[in-house]
């Protein structure tokens with residue numbers, strides 16, 4: 001079949017160009033140094049496609065600057081934060097307790113097994129002062145981080161649960177919407193001063209913006225007499241703790257996983273449960289009555305869902321840590337033993353569907369691992385569920401060590417030179433699940449409906465976008481973040497890098513998924529496809545995987561199901577050529593990872 005549409009020419013922009021002033025641009029460039037030397041045409045296409053949100057970020061960094069991070073010539077944001085914490089330790093330890101202690105909730109929306117919250121509670125108890133919790137919404141942060149409305153809604157529903165639970169202990173949960181993300185730190189410290197709190201606790205997030213913000217918070221806190229403690233909690237093993245024999249960061253999963261398992265085995269305390277906060281002294285309720293009485297936050301206009309969508313998602317994804325806990329218990333009792341054999345079959349409904357809880361922090365990865373180890377006597381390890389859970393830690397370690405992956409650069413930055421397509425029409429068809437490849441369309445429709453997609457489908461749809469359509473993979477990465485309820489920068493970026501062969505431990509670039517074969521292998525009966533693509537409902541047998549080529553064309557055409565937008569064989573050849581052309585000096589390093 002000839003290609004249905006030529007995709008060799010960039011068309012109209014997918015997103016409007018951000019209109020930064022020249023001065024702002026200059027400042028941004030100074031911030032992250034020299035930028036990438038690409039052809040003007042290519043840079044413009046990327047900008048027009050919204051690859052970098054120029055209202056928040058500088059232009060794309062140069063490969064040379066990435067290399068300087070690799071050569072340890074530039075301090076990584078996590079190192080800067082850790083240094084500040086080290087250097088200020090004594091001063092922070094000597095800070096008097098004050099009239100209250102504050103915990104700042106971010107992506108740790110639970111009271112059980114929450115390290116920073118637990119430490120804050122212990123500190124408050126040591127002098128019998130109240131604990132106050134806070135949560136800040138920054139619409140600008142949501143925009144800069146492409147947080148999906150589904151995710152925001154999940155967080156807000158979770159806050160309701162959290163507020164109820166904390167309220168029973170007399171612990172107030174202060175919430176506020178701060179429009180300008182630059183003033184969040186100032187607001188947090190102002191509130192500490194207002195409440196007479198001199199100790200503030202929070203858990204560490206590993207994205208560049210957050211690490212830099214927290215370094216500033218620690219410094220500014222001390223200037224204002226507030227000791228800020230930032231704690232590792234989101235991952236089982238903290239980034240930087242695992243090194244190769246040569247003392248380097250692992251970039252291949254399998255040896256990293258062996259080191260991760262060994263670390264956990266040798267340091268069982270890393271799985272220890274953090275104590276839940278203790279009740280506040282009685283007077284706290286009266287003193288903070290205004291916080292207890294305040295209305296809960298609603299989603300900012302840029303992230304609001306329709307009522308119908310909200311109800312739909314609330315039904316699918318009940319929020320809060322109690323739900324997370326019972327989901328985990330059910331999974332460990334009923335499914336974990338069969339996980340290894342069935343996890344790649346999307347119709348089997350055999351995975352935990354806990355990613356939304358890990359992402360929002362309604363469940364600690366540490367807790368899930370602890371219970372999984374106890375439940376399976378270690379059987380769930382390699383090739384099993386625990387090895388999947390470990391991928392989450394792996395990608396966060398990668399993010400902390402190679403921070404430029406957070407700055408729109410691929411881990412394999414030499415792949416920056418691949419000539420991608422920026423075809424609006426094809427991209428839209430992919431987004432809407434109208435590519436004519438039933439398995440791809442089913443996956444995209446599941447995402448659009450549920451805010452979640454099975455891992456196998458994430459790999460198939462991502463590979464299809466990057467290799468069959470040759471669209472810039474960062475467009476797909478962005479679309480996922482903007483629609484996933486479990487959107488997590490590190491895992492999403494890692495998954496896209498794997499699928500597009502531009503990331504850490506990736507699929508080799510010459511391995512191009514054949515979507516029809518993937519469909520036959522992982523959805524042999526077409527059960528999953530029929531669920532999500534109603535136009536194909538009555539299609540029998542193998543025709544479900546390729547209806548036009550297998551005798552069901554007339555039926556499905558009548559129902560409006562599209563023909564394939566590109567022929568796979570043609571697309572594969574084109575992808576190989578482009579990848580080879582874009583490899584540049586990275587030719588020797590073609591990857592070789594086996595994901596899941």
Ligand SMILES: Cc1cc2nc3c(=O)[nH]c(=O)nc-3n(C[C@H](O)[C@H](O)[C@H](O)COP(=O)(O)OP(=O)(O)OC[C@H]3O[C@@H](n4cnc5c(N)ncnc54)[C@H](O)[C@@H]3O)c2cc1C
Nearest residue numbers: 351352353354355388389391392455458487488491492495
């Ligand atoms: C292109 C692409 C994008 C992705 N984007 C995200 C994302 O934004 N957020 C996200 O949480 N996961 C992402 N993943 C990973 C994975 O698809 C989901 O974590 C998984 O599908 C969630 O379903 P589950 O909870 O039923 O997983 P299970 O199979 O039950 O696994 C248990 C947990 O292990 C972790 N996990 C499993 N597989 C992976 C993986 N490959 N990478 C990282 N962690 C993993 C998750 O926390 C998951 O909840 C992405 C994968 C790909 C290929």
